Amino acid sequence: MSHQLSTKIAANTLVLTLLLPLPAFATNGYFQHGYGVKSQGMAGVGIALPQDALAAANNPAGQAFLGNRTDLGLTWFSPRRGAEIVGNGAISGNYDGSGKKNFFMPEFGYVTQLSPELAAGVAVYGNGGMNTDYAVNPFAGFGSTGPLYMNLEQLFISPALSWKLNPQHAFGAALNLGYQRFSMKGAQAFAGMSQDPANLTNRGTDSSTGYGVRLGWTGQVLPTLTLGATWASKVRMGRFDKYQGLFAESGDFDVPANYGVGAAWQASKNLTLALDVQRIEYSDIKAVGNPINNLFAGNPLGSGNGGGFGWRDVTATKLGMSYVYSRDLTLRAGYSRNTQPIPADQTFFNIIAPGVIKQHLSVGGTWKLGNSELSVAYTRAFKNTVFGANSIPPGPPPGMGGGEAHLHLAEDILGVSWGWGM
Numbered sequence: 001m002s003h004q005l006s007t008k009i010a011a012n013t014l015v016l017t018l019l020l021p022l023p024a025f026a027t028n029g030y031f032q033h034g035y036g037v038k039s040q041g042m043a044g045v046g047i048a049l050p051q052d053a054l055a056a057a058n059n060p061a062g063q064a065f066l067g068n069r070t071d072l073g074l075t076w077f078s079p080r081r082g083a084e085i086v087g088n089g090a091i092s093g094n095y096d097g098s099g100k101k102n103f104f105m106p107e108f109g110y111v112t113q114l115s116p117e118l119a120a121g122v123a124v125y126g127n128g129g130m131n132t133d134y135a136v137n138p139f140a141g142f143g144s145t146g147p148l149y150m151n152l153e154q155l156f157i158s159p160a161l162s163w164k165l166n167p168q169h170a171f172g173a174a175l176n177l178g179y180q181r182f183s184m185k186g187a188q189a190f191a192g193m194s195q196d197p198a199n200l201t202n203r204g205t206d207s208s209t210g211y212g213v214r215l216g217w218t219g220q221v222l223p224t225l226t227l228g229a230t231w232a233s234k235v236r237m238g239r240f241d242k243y244q245g246l247f248a249e250s251g252d253f254d255v256p257a258n259y260g261v262g263a264a265w266q267a268s269k270n271l272t273l274a275l276d277v278q279r280i281e282y283s284d285i286k287a288v289g290n291p292i293n294n295l296f297a298g299n300p301l302g303s304g305n306g307g308g309f310g311w312r313d314v315t316a317t318k319l320g321m322s323y324v325y326s327r328d329l330t331l332r333a334g335y336s337r338n339t340q341p342i343p344a345d346q347t348f349f350n351i352i353a354p355g356v357i358k359q360h361l362s363v364g365g366t367w368k369l370g371n372s373e374l375s376v377a378y379t380r381a382f383k384n385t386v387f388g389a390n391s392i393p394p395g396p397p398p399g400m401g402g403g404e405a406h407l408h409l410a411e412d413i414l415g416v417s418w419g420w421g422m
Contacts, residue, residue: 001317007076014176015294015414016371020039021145026219027205027355027360027381027411027413028044028278028280028314028316028338028357029280029282029311029314029340029341029355029358030129030130030152030154030353030355031127031258032044032125032126032127033316033318033336033360033379033381033413034046034318034362034377034379035054035057035058035123036051036052036053036054036055036057036058036071036073036107036109036417037052037071037073037075037107037126037364037375037376037377037415037416037417038051038052038332038366038375038377038417039051039052039054039058040075040362040364040377040379040413040415041320041332041333041334041362041363041364041365041375041376041377041378041415042274042318042320042322042332042333042334042362042364043318043319043320043333043334043335043336043360043361043362043379044276044316044318044320044334044336044360044362045262045264045274045275045276045318045319045320046058046059046062046220046262046274046276046333047059047062047216047218047228047229047230047260047261047262047276047278048062048217048226048227048228048262048263048264048274048276049062049226049228049264049272049274049320049322050062050063050065050066050218051072051322052069052109052417052419053066053069053070053071053111053121053419054071054107054108054109054110054123054125054141054179055109055111055121055123056109056121056122056123056158056159056160056172056174056214057109057123057125057156057158058230058232059172059214059216059217059228059229059232059262060158060160060161060162060172060173060214060215060216061120061162061170061216061217061218061228062162062170062172062176062216062218062387063111063121063160063162063170063172063229064119064162064163064164064170064218065141065170065218066111066119066121066195066380067111067113067421067422068111068112068113068421068422069109069110069111069417069419069420069421069422070109070110070111070420070421070422071107071108071109071110071417071418071419072106072107072109072417072418072419073102073106073107073108073110073375073415073416073417073418074105074106074107074415074416074417075104075105075106075107075413075414075415075416076102076103076412076413076414076415077102077103077104077105077412077413078101078102078103078267078325078411078412078413079098079101079103079131079409079410079411080098080101080408080409080410080411081097081098081132081354081407081408081409081410082094082096082097082139082235082354082407082408083095083097083132083351083354083405083406083407083408084100084227084405084406084408085138085346085392085403085404085405085406086403086404086406087392087402087403087404088141088392088400088401088402088403089401090141090142090400091138091139091140091141091142091403092403093136093138095134095136095138095351096134096135096136097132097133097134097148097351097354098133099134099135099147099149100131100133103131104306105125105126105418106117106124107123107124107125107126108122108124108125109121109122109123109124110122112422113122116164117164118145118161118163118164119161119162119165119245120159120160120161120162121159121160121162122157122158122159122160122205123157123160123174124156124157124158125155125156125158125159126153126154126155126156127154127155127156127178127255129151129152129153129154129354130150130151130152130353131150131151131152132148132149132150132351132352132353132354133147133148133149134147134148134149134162134186134351135147137186138405139186139187139188139189139351140189141178142189142191142400143188143191144186144187144188144189145186145188145325145342146186146202147185147186148185148186148187148352149183149184149186149349149350150183150184150185150187150353151181151183151184151205152180152181152182152353153177153180153181153182153183154179154180155178155179155254156176156177156178156179156181157177157179158174158175158176158177158214158215159174159175160172160173160174160175160214161173161174161395168219168220168221169217169218169219169220170217170218171215171216171217172215172216172217172218173213173214173216174213174214174215174216175211175212175213176211176212176213176214176232176233176235176255177209177210177211178209178210178211178212178237178255178280179207179208179209179236180207180208180209180237180253180255180414181205181206181207182205182206182207182240182243182253183203183204183205183206184200184201184202184203184243184246184299185201185202186201186202186351187200187201187202187246187352188200188201188202190301190380191271192305192397192398193295193300193301193398194245194246194300194301194302195245195300195301195302195303195306196244196250196376196408197245197314198245198304199241199243199244199245199251199302199303200243200245200246200301200302201243201246203242203243203244206240206241206243206251206336207240207247208237208238208239208240208253209237209238210235210236210237210238210254210255211235211236212232212233212234212235212236212255212257213232213233214230214231214232214233215230215231216228216229216230216233217229217230222266224266224267225241225263225264225265225266226263226264226265226343227261227262227263228261228262228263228264229258229259229260229261229262230260230261230262231257231258231259232257232258232259233257233282234254234255234256234281234285235254235255236254236255237251237252237253237254237255239251239253240253240358244302245301246257246275246300246301246302247285247287247301247302247306247308247309248286248287248290248301248303248304248305248306248308249286249287249304249306250302250303250304251302252286253285253288254285254287255285256280256281256282256284256285256288257281257284258278258279258280258281259278259279260276260277260278260279261276261277262274262275262276262277263275269324270312270323270324270325271321271322271323271324271325272321272322272413273319273320273321274318274319274320274321274322275298275317275318275319275320275401276316276317276318277315277316277317277318277364278315278316278318279313279314279315279316280313280314280315280316281313282311282312282313282341283311283312283313285418286304286305286306287306287308287309288309288311289310289311289312290305290307290308291307291308291310291345292305292308292309292310292346292347292348293307293310293345294306294307295307296398297396298392307349308349308351309342309346309349309352309353310342310343310346310349310350311341311342311346311355312339312341312342312343312347313339313341314338314339314340314341315338315339316334316337316338316339317336317337317338318334318335319334319335319336320332320333320334320335320336320362321333328367328368328369329365329366329367329368330365330366331363331364331365332362332363332364332365332366332377333362333363333364334360334361334362334394335359335360335361335362336359336360336362336419337358337359337360338357338358340355340356340357340358340384340386341355342354342355342386342407344386344387344388344389344391345388345389345390345391345392346360346391347384347386347387347404347405347406347407348388348391348392348393348400348405349387350405350407351405351407354386354407354408354409355405355409356384356385356386356408356409357381357382357384357409357410357411358382359381359382359384360379360380360381360382360383361376361379361382362377362379362380363376363377363378364377364378364415371420371421372418372420373418373419373420374416374417374418375415375416375418375419376414376415376416376417377413377414377415377416378413378414378415378416379411379412379413379414380410380411380412380413381410381411381412381413382410383408383409383410384408384409384410385406385407385408386406386407386408387404387406388406388407389402389404391404391405392404392405
């Protein structure tokens with residue numbers, strides 16, 4: 001395939017990818033557990049093991065070792081989420097938040113070698129998202145009407161450059177250009193706790209854009225051992241003006257900074273083992289990290305230090321293996337475990353956003369088809385339940401009668417991608 005033809009195909013594919021909707025339901029909080037189908041098949045590892053043109057989403061230095069390459073993928077998510085409320089006279093019961101069960105997220109990557117030392121590329125991916133859809137509104141007993149629905153979607157376009165210092169070491173930088181959408185229905189119960197109740201709920205879809213950077217290094221420190229490190233800045237997004245009565249700082253909703261280290265060890269000619277440790281700083285984003293208890297200290301929803309979801313930072317540890325079974329078939333597997341972000345005393349407001357997954361088990365494979373290849377990955381995100389403790393404020397307003405909210409989430413993820421070289 002000629003370079004000119006490949007470039008044209010890549011450009012057209014990128015346009016088609018951007019035209020697709022990008023709903024998502026991610027699993028490390030609201031981040032995906034892995035970027036690129038090959039990475040997903042190894043539980044999300046990728047900091048020290050670039051495998052496809054989505055490398056810039058994990059560590060932009062990795063694209064220096066990929067040659068000329070294009071990858072196009074689609075991932076299907078099927079989450080099962082909900083809540084149980086006990087000990088509250090107005091709203092106790094079981095609530096199913098899985099009104100929408102199927103989500104699809106496309107991804108695209110393109111890398112070209114500008115010289116033996118310099119590579120350029122772009123990764124297009126969904127950084128994550130969150131969705132709940134309760135036909136029976138858990139907050140109806142407190143004055144909410146209609147179903148409870150929330151949807152957050154995030155798309156990133158990351159043009160990147162990487163430079164080989166020598167054949168073993170490379171540095172990379174990517175510009176993270178972000179676009180996000182948000183909508184909420186059925187949260188009228190919290191109108192009395194907002195500084196701007198007219199812009200709290202049922203305002204349709206709002207969007208914002210922003211930018212940040214990702215830096216990375218990867219280096220072969222021993223003949224069989226490669227290390228990597230990456231850091232992504234906070235992505236400073238514009239405000240959700242239609243929801244400035246919901247999120248702290250009048251609708252501000254930035255994407256948190258994150259960083260990680262990785263190692264890839266070639267244990268034998270055919271077997272590679274990889275380990276990543278990633279940290280996501282949710283607590284630094286006020287809309288996400290402020291506890292709901294701030295409401296009762298004179299900080300209404302939407303104010304500068306307004307109550308939020310009370311999320312903690314998340315640490316994810318990922319272990320994966322890749323085995324070259326034959327010239328045309330590579331097999332993958334992996335396991336990851338992360339701290340989940342929602343404390344037991346913050347479960348009530350997080351009925352809206354129950355991102356409580358802790359464990360993933362993944363399998364996958366790649367079949368070579370001439371100059372192209374087909375990759376698949378399946379991930380089971382095991383069900384996790386967070387049991388509330390002192391989670392519903394007691395007493396009359398501003399209290400809500402006490403009791404506990406218990407949250408649960410499980411998910412199946414299937415990814416398919418097609419990649420080819422030039």
